[in-house]
Amino acid sequence: MNVRDYLSIPYILQARPVERDGRWTRRLRYPELGAFAAEHEDVEQALLELERLRIGEVMRRLRAGDPPPVPRPPLATTDQGWWARHLGLGALVEGQLDRPAEELAGEQ
Secondary structure, three states: OEHHHHHOOOOOOEEEEEEEOOEEEEEEEOOOOOOOEEEEOOHHHHHHHHHHHHHHHHHHHHHOOOOOOOOOOOOOOOOHHHHHHHOOOHHHHOOOOOOEHHHHOOOO
16 A cells, blocks of 8 residues: 555544533544544644644554555555645655555654
8 A cells, every 4th residue: 555545544533522611612533543633623623733634643553654544545646745745744745645554664
């Protein structure tokens, strides 16, 4: 699999309301991928942050030689390069998307 494939894997999204100091916020997670979560009063902002975390986690795991789980096949119709640039992470994936994922192991 190449890096693009790993970034195109659809993970189950878990969304829950959470009360913080008497105010309600939204907590979003990809429990299949890791223990990270994003919280925000605006669910759309939480989703954007969660997607930043997802891309970062996938790239971190590939560089560590610990590929992320593949619970279902990658989506063929996503543009992960555009999405990463939109989220401000273009530099993280630039030149990496079509590389075999195992080539990233050990890179910083």
